[in-house]
Amino acid sequence: xxxxxxxxxxxxxxxxxxxxxxxxxxxxxxxxxxxxxxxxxxxxxxxxxxxxxxxxxxxxxxxxxxxxxxxxxxxxxxxxxxxxxxxxxxxxxxxxxxxxxxxxxxxxxxxxxxxxxxxxxxxxxxxxxxxxxxxxxxxxxxxxxxxxxxxxxxxxxxxxxxxxxxxxxxxxxxxxxxxxxxx
Amino acid sequence: xxxxxxxxxxxxxxxxxxxxxxxxxxxxxxxxxxxxxxxxxxxxxxxxxxxxxxxxxxxxxxxxxxxxxxxxxxxxxxxxxxxxxxxxxxxxxxxxxxxxxxxxxxxxxxxxxxxxxxxxxxxxxxxxxxxxxxxxxxxxxxxxxxxxxxxxxxxxxxxxxxxxxxxxxxxxxxxxxxxxxxxxxxxxxxxxxxxxxxxxxxxxxxxxxxxxxxxxxxxxxxxxxxxxxxxxxxxxxxxxxxxxxxxxxxxxxxxxxxxxxxxxxxxxxxxxxxxxxxxxxxxxxxxxxxxxxxxxxxxxxxxxxxxxxxxxxxxxxxxxxxxxxxxxxxxxxxxxxxxxxxxxxxxxxxxxxxxxxxxxxxxx
Numbered sequence: 001x002x003x004x005x006x007x008x009x010x011x012x013x014x015x016x017x018x019x020x021x022x023x024x025x026x027x028x029x030x031x032x033x034x035x036x037x038x039x040x041x042x043x044x045x046x047x048x049x050x051x052x053x054x055x056x057x058x059x060x061x062x063x064x065x066x067x068x069x070x071x072x073x074x075x076x077x078x079x080x081x082x083x084x085x086x087x088x089x090x091x092x093x094x095x096x097x098x099x100x101x102x103x104x105x106x107x108x109x110x111x112x113x114x115x116x117x118x119x120x121x122x123x124x125x126x127x128x129x130x131x132x133x134x135x136x137x138x139x140x141x142x143x144x145x146x147x148x149x150x151x152x153x154x155x156x157x158x159x160x161x162x163x164x165x166x167x168x169x170x171x172x173x174x175x176x177x178x179x180x181x182x183x
Numbered sequence: 184x185x186x187x188x189x190x191x192x193x194x195x196x197x198x199x200x201x202x203x204x205x206x207x208x209x210x211x212x213x214x215x216x217x218x219x220x221x222x223x224x225x226x227x228x229x230x231x232x233x234x235x236x237x238x239x240x241x242x243x244x245x246x247x248x249x250x251x252x253x254x255x256x257x258x259x260x261x262x263x264x265x266x267x268x269x270x271x272x273x274x275x276x277x278x279x280x281x282x283x284x285x286x287x288x289x290x291x292x293x294x295x296x297x298x299x300x301x302x303x304x305x306x307x308x309x310x311x312x313x314x315x316x317x318x319x320x321x322x323x324x325x326x327x328x329x330x331x332x333x334x335x336x337x338x339x340x341x342x343x344x345x346x347x348x349x350x351x352x353x354x355x356x357x358x359x360x361x362x363x364x365x366x367x368x369x370x371x372x373x374x375x376x377x378x379x380x381x382x383x384x385x386x387x388x389x390x391x392x393x394x395x396x397x398x399x400x401x402x403x404x405x406x407x408x409x410x411x412x413x414x415x416x417x418x419x420x421x422x423x424x425x426x427x428x429x430x431x432x433x434x435x436x437x438x439x440x441x442x443x444x445x446x447x448x449x450x451x452x453x454x455x456x457x458x459x460x461x462x463x464x465x466x467x468x469x470x471x472x473x474x475x476x477x478x479x480x481x482x483x484x485x486x487x488x489x490x491x492x493x494x495x496x497x498x499x500x501x502x503x504x505x506x507x508x509x510x511x512x513x514x515x516x517x518x519x520x521x522x523x524x525x526x527x528x529x530x531x532x533x534x535x536x537x538x539x540x541x542x543x544x545x546x547x
Contacts, residue, residue, distance in 0.1 A: 020189070020362065027189050027364055035189070035362035039215055039300070060454035062361050065532045153189070 001031075001056050003141045004064050008049035008081050009073025014128030017154070018071075019050035022132060025142040025150030026054040034062040047076050054141055069139055071131060073114075075099055088183045090138050094131065109181040110138045117172055126169035133173025144170075186367045192332040192358040193218035195365055196262060196288055199336035201228040204373040206257035207235040209245040211267060214300040215356040216290035219262040232373055242267040246274030246287075253283040254400040256379045256387025258340050262288035264356075265306050266297055268314070275349055276315025280402030282386075282417075284343035286336065287321075288352045290359040293528035301528025302356030304447060305499035310353045311476045311506075318414055320421045322350040322428065323475040325446040329363035331473075337368060342428060344383050346420055353475060355498065357448035357530060421477075430473035431482055435461070439468030441544055442486055443536065444507050445496040446472045449524075453496050455533035460540065467540065475503070480510040487516040492544040496536050497524040519544060 005022070009015045016037050026033040037050045051067075053059050069090040070081045075098055085091050087106045095101065096115040112134035118127040136147070147170065151163050190198070196219050200208060210220045220238060228234040239245035245261050252259040263271060268289045278285060291306050293299035306314075310323045322342045324335045332354065339350040374382070376389050388398050404410040435457055436442055445453040450471040460467040470486065472479050483493070493511065495504040501522040508520045523539035525531045 023362060024189050027187070033189065033362075033364060036357065037360060039356070039360050059363075060458060061452045061456075061533050062357065062363075062448075063452065063530050063532065064455070065534055 001054070001141070002059075003054045003069065003139065004067045005052045005054075005069045005071065006049060006067045006081055006084065007052065007071040007073075008047070008077035011046055011048045013048070013073055014125070015048045015073065016050050018128040018132050019052045021147070021150050021154050022135075022142070023052050023054070023150075024154040025147045028149035028153065029142045029146040031055060031142070032057060032059050034059050036062045047074065049077065049081075069135065071135055073131070078102065092131070092134055092138060092177070105181075106183055107181075108138070108179065108183045110134060110177050111180050112173055112177045114173065117176055118169065121169060121172065123165065126165060129166045129169035130173035130176075133170035133175075134177035136170065137174045137177045138179075188365055188367060189362050190329060190365050191218055191360060191362050192326075192329045192354065193290065193360070194222045195329055195332040195367075196336060196352070197222035197226065198367060199333045200260055201226060201232060201234060202368045202370050203337040203340060204232065204258060204371040205234055205260055205336075205340070206373055207237070207252050207259040208261065209237050209239050209248040209252070209259070210261045210263065211239050211242045211245050213264045213267045215292055215302070215359050216262050216264045216288070218359070219288065219290075234373070242270035243274065246271035246278075249285050250274055250278050250281070250283065253278060253285045254281070254388050256376055256389060258284075258344075258374070260286035260288065260336075262290065264290045264292045265294050265303070268306065268309065272309070272315040274315075275321070276317050276319060277402045278349050279315070279319035279321070279417075280317060281400050282347045283349070283400065284340070284347050285349050286339045286343055286352065287349060288354065291353065291355040293526065299528035300356070302448060302530055303498050303526070303528055304355055304449060305502070305526065306353065307475065307497070307499060307502040310351055311478070319417060320348070320424070320476050322346065322348060322424060323353050324350065324430075325353050325473060325475050326358060327447050327450045327471060329358065329361065329365045332358060333365050333367060337371075346424060347383075347386065348420065353447070355448055356528075357451075425477040428474060429477045429479050429481070431479035432471040432473060433482065434469040434471065436468035436470060436486060438466055440466040440491045441468070441540060442490050442493050443467065443469045443496055443540070444472070444483070444493055444503065445469065446475060446503065448530070449496045449498055452531055452533055453536060456496075456536035456540070459533055459537050463537070465540075465545065472503070478506050478510070480506070480513065483507055483510040484514040487511045487514045487518045490518060492519045492521065494536075494540050494544055495520070495522045495524075496531060496539075497522065498526070498530060499524055500526055
């Protein structure tokens with residue numbers, strides 16, 4: 001198994017930390033992982049993205065041109081990354097702020113109302129975990145136990161009291177994700 | 184097995200420095216390597232091992248602090264990115280001339296000038312051929328994974344002290360910024376002055392005891408004849424490094440018709456390119472120089488006897504390609520050596536590499 005993922009959205013949405021938690025979950029499941037962030041001028045312009053690779057084998061290039069899964073959280077990222085999904089791959093997006101929904105017919109498309117759900121849960125910061133839950137439903141690449149361990153490892157101990165809330169958000173996203181198109 | 188963590192390459196440099204018993208770090212922030220000092224400041228190693236961490240007022244100041252501390256026999260290091268290394272180059276030349284050990288990390292970004300903050304490998308010439316003035320060489324190690332960022336810190340210190348010569352870890356924004364699994368090294372205690380003297384001989388300026396002459400550390404020698412003697416000694420040392428310290432990795436070269444030559448993050452891109460090419464029925468291998476100086480001339484020469492061509496892949500305008508051409512020329516084999524690369528902070532993709540290989544070497 002090799003899963004190449006791009007997560008892209010605005011800075012502050014928790015894109016990089018979602019990637020880190022996913023990568024750490026992979027470490028906990030004994031997978032090979034890599035996490036490569038955008039750190040350049042585009043980040044300073046407000047958008048952020050991270051490439052995460054999970055694999056049973058040694059990972060060659062941490063930078064790839066096409067992805068098994070794209071998790072897209074704003075319009076700029078839709079414009080940039082919809083075309084990079086492999087045929088038959090997965091695109092997950094939050095319709096909040098998306099003016100032009102994905103048009104590709106050869107990929108599986110999932111919709112998650114992450115912004116809405118996080119607001120309903122009373123903590124907008126759980127947004128990224130809702131989206132992570134949606135991803136894990138679409139692509140069960142790691143077990144929930146590993147995600148729990150991944151959270152423990154990637155959050156500093158002073159934030160461990162927030163883990164149950166994060167797990168609840170992941171569960172919510174897992175339940176609420178909607179498949180809108182099959183390839 | 185040591186502790187397994189998910190860390191950025193830059194963070195690992197800092198952690199590895201603490202763990203290998205480094206005595207001091209002097210640096211100045213610059214993207215994309217600022218996490219090195221940030222991690223050190225957060226870890227507060229002065230409470231744990233007594234290691235000094237100091238943010239200097241500039242790169243020029245930090246390299247000269249390194250010079251002074253190295254002269255007292257301490258294990259000291261700095262890190263910067265390309266423009267900062269240019270500022271340090273005078274000091275690096277002095278340290279090489281005074282024959283002192285230290286470790287310098289260059290997390291390269293695109294140049295020339297202030298350039299960009301994106302990854303690049305355009306400082307290959309600067310690192311392997313000079314940078315500063317005079318006939319000196321650095322031992323240059325090029326990690327291509329976060330794990331090697333850990334492993335090469337200790338190795339660089341070992342080599343730097345063995346040859347009393349500055350060692351450089353030449354990496355870039357990709358390896359510095361990415362996170363991978365890493366098995367951290369075990370803690371080694373810092374060495375006392377006596378232990379250093381026992382292991383590496385007496386050359387540090389620690390105060391003159393009655394039973395030996397003065398230890399003098401300087402790069403200045405007004406007598407040209409004596410300066411030539413010094414230079415001959417340096418050259419002898421560099422020759423010895425070329426004989427003993429060459430490190431490289433061959434990936435799927437055994438049956439290869441074509442061999443990619445790439446170091447650091449480019450070598451990672453090329454590993455994927457090798458897989459893609461082999462899936463297309465092309466017998467392609469990868470030679471990854473781990474030491475850029477000393478350069479693995481011999482293994483390249485050996486391959487030249489049986490392969491149909493080399494393609495160097497570099498994030499620069501074609502620098503290492505010259506060393507590959509020299510290594511091949513020495514064998515008198517007429518094997519083509521081509522170059523492919525991107526510049527200014529653009530990272531080539533594996534598919535681009537395969538396309539370049541087809542166009543430049545295979546034809547079609």
